[in-house]
Amino acid sequence: MNPNSPAILLLALAVAVLLAFAAAAVSFALARWDGATVPAALSRSGIAFAAALTLCLAVLTAVSR
Secondary structure, eight states, X not given: OOTTXXXXXXXXXXXXXHHHHHHHXXXXXXXXXXXXXXXXXXXXXXXXXXXHHHHXXXXXXXXXX
16 A cells, blocks of 8 residues: 555544644643643643644654655
8 A cells, every 4th residue: 555645644644633632631631730720731731732743743744755
């Protein structure tokens, strides 16, 4: 199967989103454990999600070239 086929790229994108979601969940849990309020923990988890997704997509872009 061609590594640049749409099915493989969608699967890689789904895995990247799941990894970013996991990073956000861990970030939320650690922030709450540290005593942060819910809005502050959500903000931290949003930042972690964006950073992880950006990193995953950068790696996928580099690999697919």
